[in-house]
Amino acid sequence: MPVVNRIADYAPQMTEWRRYLHTIPELGNDCFKTAAFVAERLRDFGVDELHEGFATTGIVAIINGQAEGPTIGLRADMDALPIPEETGLEYASTHAGKMHACGHDGHTTMLLGAAKYLAETRNFAGRVALIFQPAEETGGGAEVMVEEGILDRFDIGQVYALHNAPGFEKGGFYTSPGAMMAAVDEFHIHIKGLGGHGATPHLTRDPVVAACGIATALQTIVSRNHYAQDDLVVSVTQIHTGTTDNVIPETAYINGTVRSFDKEVQAMVIRRMEQIVAGQAASYDVSATLEYEKGYPATVNTPEEAGFAAAVATEIAGEDRVIADNGREMGAEDFSYMLEKRPGAYLFIGQGDTAGLHHAAYNFDDEIAPVGASFFARIVERAQPLGAK
Template sequence: MPVVNRIADMSAEMTAWRRHLHSIPELGLDCHQTAGFVAERLRAFGVDELHEGIAKTGLVAIINGQGTGPTIGLRADMDALPITEETGVEYASTHPGKMHACGHDGHTAMLLGAAKYLAETRNFSGRVALIFQPAEEFGGGGEVMVQEGIMDRFDIAQVYAIHNAPGKDFGSFNTTHGAIMAAADTFHIHITGVGGHAARPHSCVDPVIAACSIVQALQSIVSRNRDPKDALVISTTQIHTGTTDNVIPETVYINGTVRTFDKEVQAMVVRRMEEIVAGQAASFGLEARLEFEYGYPPTINDDAKAGFAAEVAAEIAGEGAVDDNITPVMGAEDFSYMLEARPGAYLMLGQGEGAGVHHPKYNFNDEIAPIGASFFARLVERAQPVAGA
């Protein structure tokens, strides 16, 4: 079964929705215009319930099917990034310094397309909960929506999401069984020495030398403390210190990210970072303090749900266009909180060549919207068929 005919007929509508959303990007939990547009469309489609103001600007819409049954959740993220757009398209961002550089405008349009189709046809049992989430990029909107009780409140039994994938074959689906994306944690290291004249280093306690040593030592965690079979990334991304060439500064700030899939590996990293920071501080005779900030947990697909989602994707895209055994990536995604709360799966939808996500020249490929919307719609119909159908 290829793209659903009724959804294919909505292609122009979905493109118009997406391009309007692209022009009004919003950040974090403050997706007021976006949520207002989504709510207006959902009311026009005739959804049975519309719940607004979850996680500040998130929405959950309920569509009832035929007869009793469970509730399946479908999620789209709505927020943008603090990037100045360089696409040159006529529908470019009208909000300076903000841009839909990750395709969340497209994700929202795809779920709206599925919503319109499901509200018209209702060829499923039970209910579908359409989750429109703010603050995926930062702010953890997925966690906030779960904490505010959407899974229990709407009795969601399973939950799914898809993300566009530049560079992957157009219309292809990619997923895996188990972990598909990593946990994303942040570390901050504050070093305090004794500043002074750079020509008299013996009268100072140089925090710059200590910082260089700490950054190098952190990489020994990856190379010497981790089982080579366990995926781990430790990247130092910022070092801030000093003001001029002839002054040894008083302080240094180091910042970076840690990516893991396993809680035991994560705990080992925290322990070793604490030991390294304390040990290096003692060896250089200064003070150093580690702050470890836990971020999004790993995104872990339920094995059975990932297999089921891959079967549905194959109905839409064809068997040869679905890979359900991809290598997990070290990026992170706050859909992880929803998958911690309920079984489900996260999939990537290839959109062909073009600039990658989080790039100022990135643009969502509108031609994949009917494919994604068809996947969502068929997922509901397959998961919750009408009795006797």
């Protein structure tokens, strides 16, 4: 089946919602205007319960079906990015230096569209928990909401989420059983040597050379300590040191990211980093400290739920526009915290040839909002059908 007819009727209204949300981007947990707008819409729809204030501005709304049954969770993220918008749109950001450059305004809109339909029709058993989450980009809002007990409090048995995908066929879907996106960590290395005149390096302990040695040696973790057919990325992304051409500085700083899928691999990276930093520091006669910060865990779909979600997506988009096993990506997503606790699946919905995510010219394509809303609605109706025994 294509887009649900009733949801197709909402398309103009959904476009209005999304474009309004686009004008008021908010960062992290501070999604106060966004959450207020979402809560007002949910009250208008007549949801049965509305719970606010999770992770500061997160919302969980409950819609009861027409019979007893379990509870399914649907999640949308609400936060934006600290990027000055360059779209030139008439509904561009009115919050300087902030924009919806990742399409969370569209994700919120798709879940609102599904909420409106589900509250009207209630063609399902059990309950649906609509999860509107802040702080996906930074702050791990999903982790906070899980720690605050939403999964247990509302007895959520399985969870699903969507993310838009520039560069993939508009209105198509893709997902993967098992690991889909990587865990993301960051590291900070602080090097202290002895500065001095650039003309007399023998009187210094040069942190610049040490930084170069450490950065080069870190690359051997992937090339020499890790099985080549397993996915791992170690990227040095910043080296800061020095202020002028004729002075050897006192300190240097290295920063970067690690992407992995396996906790044993993650532990190996940490161990080797500690060894490399200590060893290289000793060889260059400087001191160096490593700060390793674990971030979002890997996003791992449960195979049964991923297959089920792909089947539902096929009903909406057609078999030739759904990829059920697209493989892994090295990006990260904090929905992973919910998938660590409950079975479920994360999917991407294509939005065609547009600017990429986190780009100043990005804009969510309103044409895919009814498609995503239809997916959310049908996943509930298929997972918890009326009359099932």
